[in-house]
Amino acid sequence: MEQNFTQCSKCKASITAEDVFCSNCGYPENADQEEKDKYEYRIKLKMNVLKDAKKKLKNVKILLWVLAGLHLVVGLAFLSQEITFYDGIGPIIAAVIFIACVFWVNKQPLVGIMAAFIFWVLLQLSVVLVDPALLLSGIILKIVFIGIFVKGISSAKDYKEFSQKLRTLNATT
């Protein structure tokens, strides 16, 4: 039996005329307009999720730059005085780690954010262990930071999932 082949208008894959959906990207090539509209709508939703995830990932990166900057300022201030010189080394190292996390987030958003979050929590713990009263200092800011980290982690998951789903389509659009 001879099979008729057509080309998927989305991904240019070759599909048989009997296939309603493209076997490569799932586009309802041989379905009615309503089905095609529904497909476009679902793509748009995925793109919106992706856009939102990118925004939250950007927030995490901004937060990491801010944390790096703060630690750098504190570290340099300590380093500039002989009596606190050795206290300045810790914050400088922390600043470098936060900057490294920004690059890690760029490469592997989920792992990078989790590493940065764990490092930040450990830093908070090290402060609180020395002086428990400091747990409440800047508590609102800390809650905001935790919110940014947690949203970043869930966005990194979305980002991974939805960018994979959209990859086959992005190649053609």
Ligand SMILES: [Zn+2]
């Ligand atoms: Zn296709």
